Amino acid sequence: MEALQRLDRRWLYAALILVILLPLVKPLGIPLRPRSWTVQAFEAIEAAGPGDAVLLSLDYQVSGAPDIHPQTEAIIRRLMEKGCRVILVAFVDQGAQFAIDLARKWEARGKKYGTDIVVLGFAPGVEAAISAFARDVAAVFPRDVRGNPISELPAMKGIKTARDFKVIGDLATGIPGPAEWIRQVKTAFPEVSLVGNVVTVMGPQTLPYVQSGQLAGCMIGLRGAAEYEVLAKQPGQAVAAMDAQSMGHLMIILYIILGNLAYLATRRKKGSRA
């Protein structure tokens, strides 16, 4: 056991990479059961029908994208299938680039920019910008990222305030996140259906808002995306990643157990010497 204390940590990294890599190449098919808060989020988003406008705020950075971007992809895929209008916005600078890339991707798949999907762009100012946006969309974004006046875009027809969106999803890696959206949007428009989409680390701090009814539902990290894909019956990259994630967790649990055993063995030896 003491040898473990001296083990080169690079062996641990290598083992972890291998254990995660193998299920990605050859999936194991471990069953996945959606959790209640994801089901609530799914149902809230499903409430949007053909022609309804859904706002997705991509408030995330590149560093957290592997954990949260699959959620965006899964939600947009479902909304496009249903014929909803997807409006993308960002209150974190790097989020705007993801939105621009997604719009291009869906254009390449035959969807019409300005009608099916719109990118409003990035607005600096965090909470102040969210508050202003919620009260008057056109004041913060008179034009979209391509320079079109939003009053001329079919996708923006009838959208004046946050109240006019059927559902709002905030996809966040930090601040601003669901807490800021609740403060600035739910207080002004309590009837707005707001879904919190967060990275895994933010899960525990976001769930109380679901329990209190301030969020219509919550999707947490890559697993949240996988659960959404299962519920939407559109398995994609998030579902494919779940086996690897489960194996990674098992490996971490094994490391924690071995680490503690090695620590206890060392402490006992030191105790017996004393």
Add this chain to the structure above:
Amino acid sequence: MTQQLTTWTAALATLAIMTFLFAGDNKVFRFAQHVFVGVAAGYGVALASSSAVRVGWTPMVTKGQWGYLVPMVLGLMLYARFVKGFAYLSRTPMAFLVGLGASLSMKGIATDFAAQIKATILPLNTVNNVILVLGTASVLVYFLFTVKRHPVVNGVSTFGKWVLMAAFGAAFGNAVQGRISLFVGTLQFLLRDWLHLIG
């Protein structure tokens, strides 16, 4: 071609960052890190300035909406702190920002304080509700530092401490899960978009 170049650049930068795991702090890692910081900063500045032009400058010069001049001048005054002798000018917009931040946060009294307290007033008819109510109450008791340490208070406080430990454990578990998710996503990018080994 552009897409391929983008993918290769991202893949090589990812591998460069990963060298830290096996070679520690090295030149390749530092290069990738510095490039990332520089690109992110440059991107942020470009986006923020174009937003200021779109929302403030354009309506001002094309529609004569001169009201935007006030926030623009206040914004420029922030930079006065870098000019010796004129640093005091930055205090006015800073005071404005502090006031704005404080007033926006005031809404938290309704959303984070009152609404969360209301959410813990529940009928004790399910196990979850009992755990939630007792957990919240006992954690609050744990933070009562000015109450005489009666054995009952000590007992509730200890229970509160264990509730806190469970919450920290859940938070740590989520942190680990989050890191694994990030790594899985990165490997998916390398295997799918770069090497085309998975579908």
